[in-house]
Amino acid sequence: MLYNLIKQKILVVLDFLIVCLFSCLLSFVLHIILSFDLRVLFEEPRFFAFFTKNIWKSAKECVIIIWYSFCAFFIRELIFIFERKQIADGVFFSRITDRRFKANRISVSLFTDFDALPRADCALAAYALSECCALYPDYSKLSAALLDLYDASISTSTYSRWDKRCTEIVGSALDDRYALSGEKLERELALLMCECLFRPKAENGAFDEKVTEMMRAELIDSIDSVINDKSRYAAYRAAKSAFVGEPDELAASGTHEDAEKVTAQSAYAAYREILETARVEIFAAGCSDFADTEEIFAREFSAINRRCSITELGSKPSALKKEPAYVEDEFDMKQAILRMYFKAPELADHEANIFLARILGGMTTSRFFTNIREKQSLCYYCSSLIDRSKRTLTCYAGIEPKNKKRAEQAILKELRDICENGVTEEEILQAKLELKNQYKAIYDSASALAVWYFIQLPYGKFLTPEEFAETLEPVTSERIQNAARMYTLDTVYTLSGKNSEE
Numbered sequence: 001m002l003y004n005l006i007k008q009k010i011l012v013v014l015d016f017l018i019v020c021l022f023s024c025l026l027s028f029v030l031h032i033i034l035s036f037d038l039r040v041l042f043e044e045p046r047f048f049a050f051f052t053k054n055i056w057k058s059a060k061e062c063v064i065i066i067w068y069s070f071c072a073f074f075i076r077e078l079i080f081i082f083e084r085k086q087i088a089d090g091v092f093f094s095r096i097t098d099r100r101f102k103a104n105r106i107s108v109s110l111f112t113d114f115d116a117l118p119r120a121d122c123a124l125a126a127y128a129l130s131e132c133c134a135l136y137p138d139y140s141k142l143s144a145a146l147l148d149l150y151d152a153s154i155s156t157s158t159y160s161r162w163d164k165r166c167t168e169i170v171g172s173a174l175d176d177r178y179a180l181s182g183e184k185l186e187r188e189l190a191l192l193m194c195e196c197l198f199r200p201k202a203e204n205g206a207f208d209e210k211v212t213e214m215m216r217a218e219l220i221d222s223i224d225s226v227i228n229d230k231s232r233y234a235a236y237r238a239a240k241s242a243f244v245g246e247p248d249e250l251a252a253s254g255t256h257e258d259a260e261k262v263t264a265q266s267a268y269a270a271y272r273e274i275l276e277t278a279r280v281e282i283f284a285a286g287c288s289d290f291a292d293t294e295e296i297f298a299r300e301f302s303a304i305n306r307r308c309s310i311t312e313l314g315s316k317p318s319a320l321k322k323e324p325a326y327v328e329d330e331f332d333m334k335q336a337i338l339r340m341y342f343k344a345p346e347l348a349d350h351e352a353n354i355f356l357a358r359i360l361g362g363m364t365t366s367r368f369f370t371n372i373r374e375k376q377s378l379c380y381y382c383s384s385l386i387d388r389s390k391r392t393l394t395c396y397a398g399i400e401p402k403n404k405k406r407a408e409q410a411i412l413k414e415l416r417d418i419c420e421n422g423v424t425e426e427e428i429l430q431a432k433l434e435l436k437n438q439y440k441a442i443y444d445s446a447s448a449l450a451v452w453y454f455i456q457l458p459y460g461k462f463l464t465p466e467e468f469a470e471t472l473e474p475v476t477s478e479r480i481q482n483a484a485r486m487y488t489l490d491t492v493y494t495l496s497g498k499n500s501e502e
Contacts, residue, residue, distance in 0.1 A: 082453060082462065088301035090278070090308025093294050096285040096449050104186050104286030105172045105446045106193060106293055109454070110278035111164040111310055114247045119165070120219065120254030121270035123158040124262045126167045127215040128207050128271070130156040134199045137208075145192060150174045152189050154196060162389055162458055163247040163315035167274055169197055172446075175287045187292040194300050200271070206264040207271075215267075220259045223251070230495065234337040234396075238493035241327045242341040242392075243318060279310035283454055285446040314458030317345035317391040321490050328494045335380070336401040336496035340411055342393040344486035351472050352479035353386050353393075358431040359423050359480070360384045360414060361395060365430050367414045372397070378407045389458060393487055401496045408492060418484040422477040435472060439465035 081097040112122070136142040146152045152173035159166055173189040176182075201208045227233050236251060243249045253259075282297055284290040320343045347353060361368035361384035368382035382397040395415075399407045442448045442465045456462050463471070 082464070084462070087282075087294060087298035088280075089306045090310070091280040091282070091297070091301045091306075093282045093297065094284070094453060095290045095294070096283070096446070096453065097287065097289055098285075098443070098446070098449065099287050100443075101175070101285075101287040101446050102178065103172055103174050103446065104189070104284065104288050104290070105170065105450060106190060106290075107168060107170045107283045107450060107454075108193065108197065108297070109161075109281045109283075110167045110274050111161070111281070111313060112167070112274055112278045113309070114160075114163075114165050114250075114252075116277070116309070117165070117270045117273055118254065118258065118262075118266070119250065119252060120258035120262050121266045122165060122167060122274060123253040124212070124215050124219050124259070124267045125207075125271035125274065126156040126158045126169075127218055128211055128267065129169060129196050129200055130154055131211055131215060132201045132208075133195045134201055135195045137201050142196075149183070149185055149188055149192070150179070152185070152192075154193060158252050160248055160252040162313050164279075164310065164313065165247075165252060167278070169193060177287075184292070186286075186288045186290065187296070190293040190296045194296060198275070198300050198304075202268055205268055207268045209264050212262070212264040212267060216259060216262055219253065219262075220256055223253055223256050223259060226251075230331070230333060230335075230337060231396075233331075234339055234493065234495040237329055237495065238327070238339040238341070238491065241325050241493055242491040243390075246318060247315075248390075276304060276306050277309045279308055279313065281313075281454070281457060283450040285450040312458070315389040317347075317389075318343050318387075318490075320345055320488055324489045325491045327491070328496065331495055331497065333495075333497045336399050336404060336494055338379075338397045338399055338404060338407055338411075339491075339493045340395045340408065340489065341491040341493075342395070342415070342487040343490045344391045344393070344483075344488070347391050347483060347486045349479055349483050350388055351475050352483040353388070354435070354472070355423075355428065355431050355475050355480050356418070356483050357384045357386045357393060358434065359427045360393075360418070363431065363434045365427075367417075368395070368397075368411070371414060372407065372410045376406075376410060378403045378410055382407075382411070392490075404494055404496065412489070415484060415487065418481060422481040425477070428475065428477065428480075432472060436469050439469050 081095070084092060084094040087093045132138050132142050136145055142154075146154065150173065152171065154169065154171045156167070156169045158168070171189050171193045173185045176185050179185050201211055206212075226236055239248055240250070280301065282293075284293050358366065360366060361382055363369075366384075368379075368384065372378050372382050373380075378397075378399060380398040382395070384393060384395045386393050395411050397407055397411070442452050452465060453462055
């Protein structure tokens with residue numbers, strides 16, 4: 001990636017120099033034309049003076065043009081930096097510097113195996129880290145410290161990524177340039193995050209009992225609230241059937257019953273195990289060079305007796321069932337939600353897979369939208385998405401319960417049509433345009449940039465959005481057709497209303 005980035009910048013510099021030389025030549029020619037006097041041709045001294053005077057005028061104007069162009073060039077082209085290094089045992093630091101941003105974002109992601117620790121204990125531990133710490137022993141004091149940093153923020157979460165548990169703490173703050181009294185906001189944010197992460201409010205091998213009680217209630221509310229969001233609930237229930245025996249079969253936060261059993265001691269034990277054994281990925285994105293952040297986290301993690309248990313990130317392709325599983329849940333609701341999982345364990349053409357998902361149900365001109373929603377009126381919405389690591393294609397739709405079978409057959413028909421006939425050049429062109437616009441938008445926020453490089457961690461190669469867009473250019477209808485042919489229906493899940501009419 002570094003070689004390609006350097007080559008790209010060299011080509012841009014050469015283009016810049018060519019434009020500057022052309023501007024100089026054009027400026028000189030215009031001066032000659034606009035101020036030329038035929039009489040000077042017959043007087044050699046006057047001609048020489050005229051020529052010299054115009055060269056000098058052109059040179060002064062060209063210096064101004066080149067200076068402003070040079071500044072604009074550096075602002076646009078040379079301010080972006082991506083760098084990655086290991087700073088401690090199992091701890092990797094990635095910085096993304098782009099001077100256009102006005103704020104900085106720091107995320108610390110700790111990856112552990114689901115089998116190693118109870119899910120609910122780890123989820124509660126994450127909640128406790130953003131509630132308070134030893135230095136700021138209650139939430140009001142921690143909030144006041146964040147307000148002193150111009151309303152900075154710190155949050156924590158637990159989720160599943162690449163068949164691993166990811167315990168994450170994220171902080172954000174304005175850049176030092178905007179501090180009214182010269183405060184080092186980036187450094188102070190990193191120090192405060194370390195207070196939360198490395199020195200929580202705990203003693204004698206246990207979190208504070210009051211904090212544990214509050215966080216347990218919050219965790220239970222979070223688990224129970226899933227049922228109120230029918231789309232999330234359908235995804236949660238469908239995963240239990242689609243990924244049987246895999247880490248994603250269960251929610252990353254565990255169950256209500258598990259959360260009730262969490263104690264201050266068990267949550268703290270889970271926290272220490274995460275801190276000492278996790279594979280750690282730190283991403284710092286924004287307009288800073290993050291030298292202070294790197295130094296602070298390197299010092300803190302090096303002081304721990306770590307024994308990292310995960311050497312590589314990534315998940316195995318999800319196992320394909322011998323026969324498709326059909327599962328239906330009834331709930332008190334008028335609409336129904338259909339989720340269909342297709343799996344292709346041997347699929348390796350990721351670029352073609354992206355186009356397949358886009359053309360099926362990932363854009364406004366997709367086949368699902370045009371044929372199933374608009375022409376047949378079988379759904380309120382119908383979309384598709386892929387999981388690169390699991391090699392899955394998920395199609396999901398909001399439907400009337402009576403249209404369940406028809407919608408299911410319509411989705412199968414669209415995928416079958418691509419398997420048999422491929423896609424049109426117009427569809428490929430439309431998908432390319434939407435993808436390019438999406439990749440350009442990644443530069444709009446530090447968070448989006450951090451996520452862009454974060455999701456490339458398992459694949460051993462980091463590409464800029466422009467470089468990845470280039471890999472999509474050679475994709476053809478034949479490649480998309482071959483990708484579609486590798487998918488097999490694995491699971492059909494429906495969440496529908498009670499006593500719904502078929």
